Amino acid sequence: xxxxxIHHGKESASCPMDxxxxxxxxxxxxxxxxxxxxxxxxxxxxxxxxVASISxxxxxxxLRTLEGAALVRRDYEATIPPKVTxxxxxxxxxxxxxxxxxxxxxxxxxAEDAALRAARAAELKAAE
Amino acid sequence: xxxxxIHHGKESASCPMDxxxxxxxxxxxxxxxxxxxxxxxxxxxxxxxxVASISxxxxxxxLRTLEGAALVRRDYEATIPPKVTxxxxxxxxxxxxxxxxxxxxxxxxxAEDAALRAARAAELKAAE
DNA sequence: GCTAGTAGGTACCAATTCGTAACTCATGGA
DNA sequence: TCCATGAGTTACGAATTGGTACCTACTAGC
Numbered sequence: 001x002x003x004x005x006i007h008h009g010k011e012s013a014s015c016p017m018d019x020x021x022x023x024x025x026x027x028x029x030x031x032x033x034x035x036x037x038x039x040x041x042x043x044x045x046x047x048x049x050x051v052a053s054i055s056x057x058x059x060x061x062x063l064r065t066l067e068g069a070a071l072v073r074r075d076y077e078a079t080i081p082p083k084v085t086x087x088x089x090x091x092x093x094x095x096x097x098x099x100x101x102x103x104x105x106x107x108x109x110x111a112e113d114a115a116l117r118a119a120r121a122a123e124l125k126a127a128e
Numbered sequence: 129x130x131x132x133x134i135h136h137g138k139e140s141a142s143c144p145m146d147x148x149x150x151x152x153x154x155x156x157x158x159x160x161x162x163x164x165x166x167x168x169x170x171x172x173x174x175x176x177x178x179v180a181s182i183s184x185x186x187x188x189x190x191l192r193t194l195e196g197a198a199l200v201r202r203d204y205e206a207t208i209p210p211k212v213t214x215x216x217x218x219x220x221x222x223x224x225x226x227x228x229x230x231x232x233x234x235x236x237x238x239a240e241d242a243a244l245r246a247a248r249a250a251e252l253k254a255a256e
Numbered sequence: 257g258c259t260a261g262t263a264g265g266t267a268c269c270a271a272t273t274c275g276t277a278a279c280t281c282a283t284g285g286a
Numbered sequence: 287t288c289c290a291t292g293a294g295t296t297a298c299g300a301a302t303t304g305g306t307a308c309c310t311a312c313t314a315g316c
Contacts, residue, residue: 017230025153102145
């Protein structure tokens, strides 16, 4: 799946977070993880409705990747219609802290930037 | 630069880490941040030699993006030949903790996976 | 009999991404 | 005179990505 990543020689050993970041990225991954964390285990359709603009193809692909990385568990019940529930594994929950910190920093920066923009706008207004 | 990210309605507000993750990703970003953190401020060529297989184009583009996000500072001296030094900003250093934790988790998982593979290999050997 | 819902899979298509190779500018050295 | 250096920029081209539309199987409801 990531053929271009074969290049690195000695550098790869120095950056073990690379794998995780590659996992967390992709426009939808954080939404999925976030939803599974805050709303608990969910079925495919539920998840799809929550992320709204994601396509079924993408959601499937992301979930399969996350499953492959052992961050998400897939429970399949062969009822009719079938019922598939996704939940975070223990490994998935190990990211809670980091994701939380990331969210906190993101919000702080957003607030700082908003304050800066407001200050600049006030400055401009005072100057005219 | 990220035109596809306009879609989200109410969902975007619930995931402020999305911006940061989008920043941290891209095959090279973590290498760059890691190098600037561990080896201190560096010139373009130095950085390029450390990351080895990155192209000048990509390095420039990533550094510009990081600069735009205020994670990296660019100091340009118009000598001949020119001298450009890159360093982490305060904001860049705010990621130190998270990146460290991510690295720690990544290494732990790598070790766990290696142990698992070793166990499976031993099992196979015992079975034959 | 027709449609809707569940959980996807598949084919195709357009856009984006990333790498490679060549070019820039000014100077100092062989 | 030609080449190398530092820090890029630009053009081109191939591969990857992600979206849309359509297909599956099965059953319940109208």
